[in-house]
Amino acid sequence: MAYPFVHPDETRVLSKHFGEPEARTLAGWEARGGYQALRKAVEMGPAEIVSEVKDSGLRGRGGAGFPTGVKWSFMPQASGKPHYLLCNADESEPGTFKDRELIRWTPHQLIEGCLIGARAINVQHVYIYNRGEFFETTQILARAIEEAYEAGYIGKDILGSGVDIDITLHMGAGAYICGEETGLMNSLEGRRGEPRLKPPFPAAVGAFGRPTTINNVETLCAVPHIVTHGGEWYRQWGTEKSPGTKLFCVSGHVRKPGNYEVPLGFNFREFIYEMCGGPPEGRALKAVIPGGSSVPILRPEEIDIGMDYEAMAAAGTMLGCGSVIVMDETTDIVKQVRRMSDFYTHESCGQCTPCREGTAWASRILKRIEDGWGSEEDLDTLLELSENMAGKTICTFSDAAAAPIVSSVQKFRDDYLALIRRGENLAASA
Amino acid sequence: MAPHNAQNDTVTCTIDGLEVTVPAGTRLIEAAARVGIEVPHYCYHPGLSAPAQCRMCLVEMEGAPKLLPACTAQAGDGNVIHTHSEKSLKAREGVLEFLLLNHPLDCPVCDQSGECGLQDYVAEEGRKMGRFVEPKRILGRDDFGGDVLYYGDRCIMCTRCVRFMREVAQDERLTVVQRGHRAVIDTFFDEGLEGSLWAGNVVDVCPVGSLVSKDFLHKARAWDLDRSPSVCPNCSQGCNISIQTFNNQVTRLKPRPNMEVNSHWMCDYGRHNYQWMNRGNRIEAPMVRRDGKLVAVSWSEAMRTLADTLGKGSHAVRAVVSPFLSNEDMGALRRVMETMGGGDGVYRVETGEEAELPGFPTLKLRRDRAANGVGAELFGYRRAGGDDGTGGLDDLAGHDDVLFVAGDEIQDAPTTFGEKAAVFVYLGHALSDATRNADVVLPATSFAEMEGTFTNYERRIQRFLPALQGPGMSRPIWQILGVLLAGISEKAAPATIDDAFDALAEVRDDFGALSFRTIAPRGTVLPGFPALSEAAGR
Numbered sequence: 001m002a003y004p005f006v007h008p009d010e011t012r013v014l015s016k017h018f019g020e021p022e023a024r025t026l027a028g029w030e031a032r033g034g035y036q037a038l039r040k041a042v043e044m045g046p047a048e049i050v051s052e053v054k055d056s057g058l059r060g061r062g063g064a065g066f067p068t069g070v071k072w073s074f075m076p077q078a079s080g081k082p083h084y085l086l087c088n089a090d091e092s093e094p095g096t097f098k099d100r101e102l103i104r105w106t107p108h109q110l111i112e113g114c115l116i117g118a119r120a121i122n123v124q125h126v127y128i129y130n131r132g133e134f135f136e137t138t139q140i141l142a143r144a145i146e147e148a149y150e151a152g153y154i155g156k157d158i159l160g161s162g163v164d165i166d167i168t169l170h171m172g173a174g175a176y177i178c179g180e181e182t183g184l185m186n187s188l189e190g191r192r193g194e195p196r197l198k199p200p201f202p203a204a205v206g207a208f209g210r211p212t213t214i215n216n217v218e219t220l221c222a223v224p225h226i227v228t229h230g231g232e233w234y235r236q237w238g239t240e241k242s243p244g245t246k247l248f249c250v251s252g253h254v255r256k257p258g259n260y261e262v263p264l265g266f267n268f269r270e271f272i273y274e275m276c277g278g279p280p281e282g283r284a285l286k287a288v289i290p291g292g293s294s295v296p297i298l299r300p301e302e303i304d305i306g307m308d309y310e311a312m313a314a315a316g317t318m319l320g321c322g323s324v325i326v327m328d329e330t331t332d333i334v335k336q337v338r339r340m341s342d343f344y345t346h347e348s349c350g351q352c353t354p355c356r357e358g359t360a361w362a363s364r365i366l367k368r369i370e371d372g373w374g375s376e377e378d379l380d381t382l383l384e385l386s387e388n389m390a391g392k393t394i395c396t397f398s399d400a401a402a403a404p405i406v407s408s409v410q411k412f413r414d415d416y417l418a419l420i421r422r423g424e425n426l427a428a429s430a
Numbered sequence: 431m432a433p434h435n436a437q438n439d440t441v442t443c444t445i446d447g448l449e450v451t452v453p454a455g456t457r458l459i460e461a462a463a464r465v466g467i468e469v470p471h472y473c474y475h476p477g478l479s480a481p482a483q484c485r486m487c488l489v490e491m492e493g494a495p496k497l498l499p500a501c502t503a504q505a506g507d508g509n510v511i512h513t514h515s516e517k518s519l520k521a522r523e524g525v526l527e528f529l530l531l532n533h534p535l536d537c538p539v540c541d542q543s544g545e546c547g548l549q550d551y552v553a554e555e556g557r558k559m560g561r562f563v564e565p566k567r568i569l570g571r572d573d574f575g576g577d578v579l580y581y582g583d584r585c586i587m588c589t590r591c592v593r594f595m596r597e598v599a600q601d602e603r604l605t606v607v608q609r610g611h612r613a614v615i616d617t618f619f620d621e622g623l624e625g626s627l628w629a630g631n632v633v634d635v636c637p638v639g640s641l642v643s644k645d646f647l648h649k650a651r652a653w654d655l656d657r658s659p660s661v662c663p664n665c666s667q668g669c670n671i672s673i674q675t676f677n678n679q680v681t682r683l684k685p686r687p688n689m690e691v692n693s694h695w696m697c698d699y700g701r702h703n704y705q706w707m708n709r710g711n712r713i714e715a716p717m718v719r720r721d722g723k724l725v726a727v728s729w730s731e732a733m734r735t736l737a738d739t740l741g742k743g744s745h746a747v748r749a750v751v752s753p754f755l756s757n758e759d760m761g762a763l764r765r766v767m768e769t770m771g772g773g774d775g776v777y778r779v780e781t782g783e784e785a786e787l788p789g790f791p792t793l794k795l796r797r798d799r800a801a802n803g804v805g806a807e808l809f810g811y812r813r814a815g816g817d818d819g820t821g822g823l824d825d826l827a828g829h830d831d832v833l834f835v836a837g838d839e840i841q842d843a844p845t846t847f848g849e850k851a852a853v854f855v856y857l858g859h860a861l862s863d864a865t866r867n868a869d870v871v872l873p874a875t876s877f878a879e880m881e882g883t884f885t886n887y888e889r890r891i892q893r894f895l896p897a898l899q900g901p902g903m904s905r906p907i908w909q910i911l912g913v914l915l916a917g918i919s920e921k922a923a924p925a926t927i928d929d930a931f932d933a934l935a936e937v938r939d940d941f942g943a944l945s946f947r948t949i950a951p952r953g954t955v956l957p958g959f960p961a962l963s964e965a966a967g968r
Contacts, residue, residue: 175609192606197482197502350587350606350613351483357528360611364564381561388524391496392485 003105005256007275011237011245014221015261018105024140026147029108035153037224041116042161044227049120053223055231057243061098062088062179062216063292063321065242065309068223074203075121076211084207085118086188086214087128089137090172090179093292094343095323098247099217101259103130103137106221107144111167113220115153116227118165121213126167129184132174142169176347180395181214183349194349195395216321218247237263242308246322253279253328264319265306272303272326279328287327287412291320293340294400296407297333317407333412334419337404338366344401355398358389362405369416372423379409379416443509450505458500459487462513469513470522470551472637473588474501476687477694477790478597484588486551488521489513497521519555526556532567532611534583542639544652548586569614574604575622576629577644577702582614585640591615591632598695598789599628615640627785627795630698634684643682645702650676658897659686661884663754663801663877664700667794668886668953671696673704673878673897680707680878680897690952691890693790700795707898711860713873714902724871729903733910736870737917739853740770745832747773750823751811752837752858753800756882757891758930759874759907760802760809763836764937766911769919770832777806778838780819796887801877805885808956809937823847836907837874840864857907874907875900881927882906883949885956891944892953906930 003019006012022028029035041049054069075083087110091099103110114126130138145167148154156164170188172178178187182196185207206212222244226234235243242264248271251257255277262271272278272288279285285300290307295318305311312319327336345359362385365378386402393399409416442451445458448465457480459469472484480501488497492510497518505511512518529548537543569582592604592615603623607616623629633641655674662669662683669692672684683704685696716732717724727735747767751760767773785795798804803813814822820842826833827844833851835858840847843864848854856868859876877884879900883891908930909923916923924930928946935942943957 177609192609197499345610348610350609350611351481353483353485353525353528353586356587356611356613357531360567361528361531361562361564368564385524385528388521388528392488392521392524394482 004258005260005276007256007260009275010261011263012261013225013245014102014106014109014218015247015259017109018101018259020105023106024104024108024144026108026144026151029106033228034108035112037227038112038115038153039159041119041227042159042163046120046122049116049227052231053120053226056226056234057231057238057241058219058222058226058234059242059244059309060216061218061222061246061321063093063294063318065319068215068219071203071215072117072121072213074201075123075213076203077122079211081210082125082208083121083123084210084212085114085121085123085126086181086184086207086212087114087117087126087217087220088179088181088184088214089128089130089134089141089217090184091131091134091217091321092176092179093294093321093323094340095249095251095289095292095325096321097249097251098259098322100131100134100137102217102221102247103134103141107137107141108148109221109224110141110217111144111148111154113223114167115158115165116223117213117215117220119163120223123213124164124166126165127188127207128167128169129178129188130169130171131179132172134171138169138171145169175349176343177349177395177397180397183395184214185212192349194351195397197394239265239306239308239310241310242319246307246319248307248322248324250276250324250326252324252326253283253285253331254326255280262307264308265311268303268305268307271307272324276324276326279326283328283330285326286329286331287333289323289325289327289404291318292323293325293343294318294403295320296403297411299411332370333408333415334366334370337408338363338370340404341366341401344397348397348401352393352398354389354392355401358385358398359401361385362401366405369419372419372426374416374420374423376417376420378420379413382406382409441505441507441509443505443507443511445511446513452505454504456505458489458498458503458505458511461505462489462500462511467513469500470555471501472547472586473590475590475593475635475694478590478593478635481589481593484586485525486522488518488525490515490518522551522555523557526552527560527562529586530556530560531562532583533586534566536584539648540581540584540639541642541647542584542636542652546639547637567611569612572614572616573622574617574629574641575624576626577698578623578629578633579642579644579647580615581640581642584638585615586638587613587615588637589615590635590637591641594632594635595626595629598631598787599626600788601626601628603629604632627697627699628695628787630701631685631695634694646682650681655681656897657684658895660878660894660897661801661886661892662696662700663884664703664799665697666796666798666801666803666887667692667700668801668884668890668892669696669700669793670892670952671700673707675897678899680704688952691886691892692793695787695790695793697785697787697793697795699799707876707878709860712901712904713858713860713871714904715873716903717871719869724866724868729905732870732872733913733917736853736855737914739869740832740914740918742918744771745773745852746829747771747832747834748826748829749773749775749811749834749836750826750838750840751775751777751806753777753779753798753803753806754877755802755805755837755907756877756880756894757802757805757809757885757934758882758927759836759911760805760811761934761937761941762908762911762915762924762930763834764809764811765921765933766834766915766918768937769915769921773832775809775811775834776814776822776826777803777811778815778819778822779803779813781817798887801884801886804887804889808885808889809934835865835868857910872910873900873902873904874910875904879904880906882908883931883946886953889956890953891949891956893946893949 017023059065178193187193389398471487482499487500572580670686670688715726787793847864912923931946
């Protein structure tokens with residue numbers, strides 16, 4: 001019991017050293033077995049690492065859940081050009097704070113993961129794109145990179161293996177869309193943070209026009225453990241299709257908010273009520289967003305499911321990046337959705353018409369409903385404009401913006417109607 | 431299932447039930463165009479890259495989970511595409527509704543009205559009524575410098591203008607600032623588009639009334655304009671243009687696509703240099719000198735007088751032609767000169783700095799700031815005078831036999847010019863001190879008032895059509911001189927422009943291979959001369 005809240009039922013693999021300041025230093029990290037995986041990896045060779053990660057079934061922790069080993073195998077072997085590994089540390093999904101904690105407490109874990117990842121796909125240069133607002137973690141990570149360079153873990157001829165890998169830390173400027181992989185690449189190159197049209201996919205044409213793989217912080221942090229213990233070891237947790245452990249960031253109306261690492265497939269109700277302590281005394285649960293603000297909302301009766309990619313999809317939502325936002329009965333759902341919608345309005349890059357115009361329109365309708373000037377037709381308009389936004393743009397931002405609106409109108413229609421009726425009554429009495 | 435054509439690098443797909451075979455890599459929007467299907471679009475422009483961001487051209491492909499942007503998706507063998515299926519129509523209706531949310535709908539005062547992509551597609555595929563009841567977002571206007579004015583509220587953020595400046599002009603002066611629905615187009619620096627030779631094209635590529643020309647602002651409504659295909663007369667590049675007129679006044683010049691000459695573009699020097707076509711002080715009637723004074727007469731009297739004066743004998747003829755004359759005009763004068771025993775002709779042309787369009791380097795503002803200097807050379811006229819298009823007339827000024835001045839006003843000539851000439855004939859638009867000495871003054875039409883051809887820098891013969899009605903009794907020079915030729919020789923006067931063009935073969939054999947009607951829409955390079963890429967610029 002140290003780090004804000006630690007529960008005995010957690011399976012702490014990545015977060016084992018959270019709350020231990022000395023784990024941040026190179027000496028502290030080496031004392032905890034750090035960089036042993038790297039030593040093993042440089043001997044293993046790329047193909048073996050990829051195959052081990054494929055065996056582990058590790059899936060991307062940034063939200064989409066794409067199998068990491070498979071993604072790595074898309075990289076061309078030798079194109080004669082430099083290839084790049086990007087580490088997406090632009091953690092910007094509202095409700096998410098796992099990558100920040102991973103970097104804050106265990107920066108060397110990430111560095112080691114980056115180095116092994118780079119080794120696996122034959123890359124000589126890794127960029128870590130850190131979110132603009134993460135001043136503290138940027139400092140911590142920068143210091144750790146410096147230490148690792150000095151110790152010979154990064155740079156030329158790593159551990160005498162003849163492998164050269166450089167790591168560059170890049171700070172974003174605080175745009176949500178720069179967490180989208182191709183938006184991140186544009187931002188890294190110094191362009192406007194606007195997602196690119198796919199195809200071509202990053203493995204063919206990525207950062208600086210070169211073959212590129214982009215992985216989330218948590219994904220890369222899991223890699224050293226898999227290399228050390230093997231893919232089969234990692235499969236001891238989780239389900240057949242969603243193996244391993246995952247960090248969940250819990251915020252909102254729970255007694256013990258914070259980061260919790262549990263095996264995928266963990267019961268969601270038990271997670272909220274037991275591990276996080278449930279809503280404050282005397283208040284009932286009203287809604288849960290299981291994977292960050294971009295995924296459909298769940299009602300309390302829908303949370304008897306496993307916390308894995310498949311079970312969440314079956315429940316009509318997504319695991320996303322594991323950002324659990326809990327809302328109890330005191331929550332005004334319309335206000336919360338309007339607040340999220342304002343966020344998307346502010347963060348839309350503005351390339352695609354449906355997203356640029358749709359997000360702003362939805363915000364205004366929601367604001368009007370919240371203020372008591374709405375009508376039932378507005379709900380139909382919201383659903384239809386969301387349909388016109390979803391799946392019609394270059395990236396999935398507009399799908400993300402539409403998801404909370406659609407799910408809240410469908411699942412919490414009474415909340416909307418109450419506000420609409422209240423407004424009508426006020427107007428009638430005036 | 432269409433047959434697989436891997437060997438010959440073509441693919442066959444079905445678009446709206448029509449089978450089309452196109453080279454591999456062809457984009458759906460272009461494949462559809464081949465079978466006459468227009469896929470509505472905004473950000474796509476054939477001369478620019480396609481960012482697929484307006485989301486207008488979404489089409490349905492059987493078997494694909496999502497709608498595809500036709501501007502970037504490539505046609506594949508056996509693809510079955512529906513450009514106007516229920517799903518794609520619904521998506522486009524959605525996009526159009528989104529685009530109109532904050533659009534001011536100020537069509538009554540918008541210059542683009544009548545030729546607006548937003549108007550057209552909304553009328554075709556949009557909702558009858560919008561559902562947006564919120565106050566509209568206001569972005570305001572901006573003076574982008576040069577001739578360009580920006581109306582932010584009308585902007586649909588297709589970024590064609592930004593891409594034109596980046597990719598074609600390669601002079602990045604415009605960009606998108608801000609993001610989301612607050613995004614606007616803005617200039618990088620204070621001068622904006624000021625001084626850019628190519629900035630006028632951003633007005634052309636703008637599919638809505640967001641970027642408008644200050645020069646054209648509120649001058650005319652698009653539907654009142656008459657549009658005539660023509661060739662820009664302002665340099666020897668020969669950009670294909672449309673002369674757009676209202677009430678017999680040129681209001682603007684717009685480029686016409688010709689991939690072999692000017693792609694979709696033209697320079698601002700050419701674009702804005704049209705006021706001279708509207709000049710008011712034109713000669714409207716033929717005049718002959720009687721008792722020392724020029725008096726207006728009928729065409730038949732003027733021509734009879736001139737033919738009688740010149741007679742059938744031979745003369746020492748000297749001539750000055752303007753490089754703005756058509757091939758037919760210049761050729762007709764050359765024929766008259768040959769008939770009278772030959773003689774020396776000169777032309778004078780203003781020159782300036784050459785400027786290249788980096789994204790389409792064969793398009794240049796050429797040194798010769800007149801359309802037909804090359805034509806003048808072809809028909810045996812010699813370049814005279816200086817770089818400013820003046821001088822070089824000293825040896826003609828005192829010529830004592832027949833003197834022709836065609837098109838060139840010779841403003842700079844001394845007032846005694848032609849006084850010693852036995853017969854001084856002036857065919858042109860307006861009188862100057864020098865041309866007042868003429869014995870016969872014949873009102874000629876300008877290129878904008880007649881049919882004809884120009885020869886550009888690479889000897890490409892290009893046709894143009896009349897855009898204006900010539901003033902008063904003015905006639906094309908080829909017609910005037912054709913009649914004169916009939917009067918002083920046994921040759922028949924040309925009845926039509928075809929005849930006039932055919933007669934050019936008398937002066938130059940290589941024109942024999944061409945006829946006015948068979949000149950290609952993109953122009954025909956005179957046989958025996960190198961084509962575009964090899965041609966030396968002049």
